[in-house]
Amino acid sequence: xxxxxxxxxxxxxxxxxxxxxxxxxxxxxxxxxxxxxxxxxxxxxxxxxxxxxxxxxxxxxxxxxxxxxxxxxxxxxxxxxxxxxxxxxxxxxxxxxxxxxxxxxxxxxxxxxxxxxxxxxxxxxxxxxxxxxxxxxxxxxxxxxxxxxxxxxxxxxxxxxxxxxxxxxxxxxxxxxxxxxxxxxxxxxxxxxxxxxxxxxxxxxxxxxxxxxxxxxxxxxxxxxxxxxxxxxxxxxxxxxxxxxxxxxxxxxxxxxxxxxxxxxxxxxxxxxxxxxxxxxxxxxxxxxxxxxxxxxxxxxxxxxxxxxxxxxxxxxxx
Amino acid sequence: xxxxxxxxxxxxxxxxxxxxxxxxxxxxxxxxxxxxxxxxxxxxxxxxxxxxxxxxxxxxxxxxxxxxxxxxxxxxxxxxxxxxxxxxxxxxxxxxxxxxxxxxxxxxxxxxxxxxxxxxxxxxxxxxxxxxxxxxxxxxxxxxxxxxxxxxxxxxxxxxxxxxxxxxxxxxxxxxxxxxxxxxxxxxxxxxxxxxxxxxxxxxxxxxxxxxxxxxxxxxxxxxxxxxxxxxxxxxxxxxxxxxxxxxxxxxxxxxxxxxxxxxxxxxxxxxxxxxxxxxxxxxxxxxxxxxxxxxxxxxxxxxxxxxxxxxxxxxxxx
Numbered sequence: 187x188x189x190x191x192x193x194x195x196x197x198x199x200x201x202x203x204x205x206x207x208x209x210x211x212x213x214x215x216x217x218x219x220x221x222x223x224x225x226x227x228x229x230x231x232x233x234x235x236x237x238x239x240x241x242x243x244x245x246x247x248x249x250x251x252x253x254x255x256x257x258x259x260x261x262x263x264x265x266x267x268x269x270x271x272x273x274x275x276x277x278x279x280x281x282x283x284x285x286x287x288x289x290x291x292x293x294x295x296x297x298x299x300x301x302x303x304x305x306x307x308x309x310x311x312x313x314x315x316x317x318x319x320x321x322x323x324x325x326x327x328x329x330x331x332x333x334x335x336x337x338x339x340x341x342x343x344x345x346x347x348x349x350x351x352x353x354x355x356x357x358x359x360x361x362x363x364x365x366x367x368x369x370x371x372x373x374x375x376x377x378x379x380x381x382x383x384x385x386x387x388x389x390x391x392x393x394x395x396x397x398x399x400x401x402x403x404x405x406x407x408x409x410x411x412x413x414x415x416x417x418x419x420x421x422x423x424x425x426x427x428x429x430x431x432x433x434x435x436x437x438x439x440x441x442x443x444x445x446x447x448x449x450x451x452x453x454x455x456x457x458x459x460x461x462x463x464x465x466x467x468x469x470x471x472x473x474x475x476x477x478x479x480x481x482x483x484x485x486x487x488x489x490x491x492x493x494x495x496x497x498x499x500x501x502x503x504x505x
Numbered sequence: 506x507x508x509x510x511x512x513x514x515x516x517x518x519x520x521x522x523x524x525x526x527x528x529x530x531x532x533x534x535x536x537x538x539x540x541x542x543x544x545x546x547x548x549x550x551x552x553x554x555x556x557x558x559x560x561x562x563x564x565x566x567x568x569x570x571x572x573x574x575x576x577x578x579x580x581x582x583x584x585x586x587x588x589x590x591x592x593x594x595x596x597x598x599x600x601x602x603x604x605x606x607x608x609x610x611x612x613x614x615x616x617x618x619x620x621x622x623x624x625x626x627x628x629x630x631x632x633x634x635x636x637x638x639x640x641x642x643x644x645x646x647x648x649x650x651x652x653x654x655x656x657x658x659x660x661x662x663x664x665x666x667x668x669x670x671x672x673x674x675x676x677x678x679x680x681x682x683x684x685x686x687x688x689x690x691x692x693x694x695x696x697x698x699x700x701x702x703x704x705x706x707x708x709x710x711x712x713x714x715x716x717x718x719x720x721x722x723x724x725x726x727x728x729x730x731x732x733x734x735x736x737x738x739x740x741x742x743x744x745x746x747x748x749x750x751x752x753x754x755x756x757x758x759x760x761x762x763x764x765x766x767x768x769x770x771x772x773x774x775x776x777x778x779x780x781x782x783x784x785x786x787x788x789x790x791x792x793x794x795x796x797x798x799x800x801x802x803x804x805x806x807x808x809x810x811x812x813x814x815x816x817x818x819x820x821x822x823x824x
Contacts, residue, residue: 418748
């Protein structure tokens with residue numbers, strides 16, 4: 187197996203590119219895919235201060251690594267979700283990554299700083315854990331970016347993630363969610379710009395990036411996500427990708443290119459008319475935003491152990 | 506296992522309806538689903554003369570049976586595609602069905618009447634067989650309906666078919682194909698109205714209809730379709746349906762309800778500007794229509810045996 191570029195020994199085969207690569211030219215390919223996503227979708231500009239949402243997993247650490255490599259000023263923000271040992275371990279991976287590279291990592295602990303955790307929030311709000319978690323993370327990343335003077339929040343969503351979410355939204359033809367599924371959300375009053383620079387890389391590629399770059403990451407999936415529909419959508423797309431390499435990339439990228447523009451108008455109209463949350467000031471269609479409602483319910487609820495929730499975790503495919 | 510309606514012994518479970526049915530109430534459910542499709546999409550009106558495209562398979566014979574049962578004047582049209590024994594056998598099923606019910610069946614033989622067959626057309630035009638077949642059938646059903654004074658052509662596409670085609674078109678975000686994927690195509694100059702009354706029934710349900718109604722049908726799949734992408738799409742959707750019964754129906758029906766209207770405008774514009782084929786008079790954007798080009802190439806080509814083509818059959822997912 188030889189590298190397509192230099193004919194040296196290859197370490198990875200990428201069927202959708204119909205080629206094999208040595209570490210050096212695999213790194214080059216990954217960098218180019220990220221640069222292309224950043225350029226095509228106008229994600230970042232020179233001088234941007236980027237806040238990277240890091241979880242300790244392969245995607246977010248690869249993203250932070252790539253952005254620093256590409257010359258961006260990028261700090262990390264880790265949110266301790268209080269999901270038992272999984273959370274304790276995942277913080278360790280983030281902290282070691284930052285320390286070894288002298289990067290700045292901010293840490294928010296839901297339990298210490300806000301008085302709740304995700305298992306408790308799921309129970310208190312009767313949301314599925316992935317929903318309570320997504321709402322929490324979106325709010326805290328947004329507010330931390332605005333307070334810290336960051337111009338952009340970057341998240342590690344990869345091609346598999348985006349394709350699976352797109353598939354879920356497509357299976358329901360949820361027009362509102364489809365219209366919002368973009369690799370860039372521009373800044374609006376009360377919201378920072380949000381970007382997903384890894385949308386052109388698969389999760390196999392981000393894993394290989396970490397392994398070949400000696401980045402240690404948490405391999406386990408979140409115990410609360412087990413069995414959610416999102417994983418079923420990934421499996422279905424992977425079965426098709428095996429038969430026809432490249433299907434996943436064209437599914438996602440053709441959607442962005444051809445379908446998003448058709449859906450764009452309706453969404454913009456829907457976004458006007460947002461007021462401010464009377465408690466935290468965040469934009470919301472209601473008097474009190476969904477995050478503040480979640481915090482109120484969750485902090486009043488007695489703590490719920492992870493094991494109590496993980497078994498009955500369900501959906502979580504939307505975003 | 507008891508029938509949901511009468512509590513008598515049930516013979517079939519339908520997870521997406523979360524219920525079991527005895528033969529009588531299963532028939533009632535099928536009739537109601539077909540009536541609802543006909544009504545919701547304004548497919549047929551009293552007095553319509555319907556030409557049913559029959560292949561000898563479960564779907565088209567169930568459709569013919571259902572339309573006659575529901576009181577429509579429906580004749581059958583069978584096209585002998587020249588796919589070896591498969592074609593010979595499939596005609597037999599259609600003829601016996603018609604004879605037993607004193608229904609009128611018209612038969613066109615590609616080889617005898619037009620001088621080619623599908624394996625030869627696939628080779629001569631370098632199309633995948635499903636593409637040569639689809640083009641041939643569309644043209645011949647359209648022209649037979651117009652010449653025979655039929656107001657509508659009805660085809661046996663079921664929910665699984667439509668969902669799989671929709672999935673394929675969605676994976677590519679082929680906007681033009683998506684815009685055209687409707688359960689009813691209205692009559693236009695040179696084209697009869699075309700309807701798919703079985704879009705609310707799955708292929709398991711049409712098979713059960715035939716078995717319980719003692720309709721003998723050809724069970725084998727067309728040997729030229731083996732391995733096409735369409736079957737991969739069906740398998741992927743079935744895997745998701747098993748986890749979440751009802752997903753397939755909501756995928757297709759929500760598309761028709763929510764997405765088709767958004768896509769409709771572009772398609773209408775694209776359809777104007779059709780001229781007439783200088784050979785057959787059919788509407789076409791070119792001087793000679795695709796069907797006449799296929800006939801010309803295929804009739805000049807020496808006959809190709811089925812076995813020569815079936816092995817390398819590929820795609821065919823679009824329509």
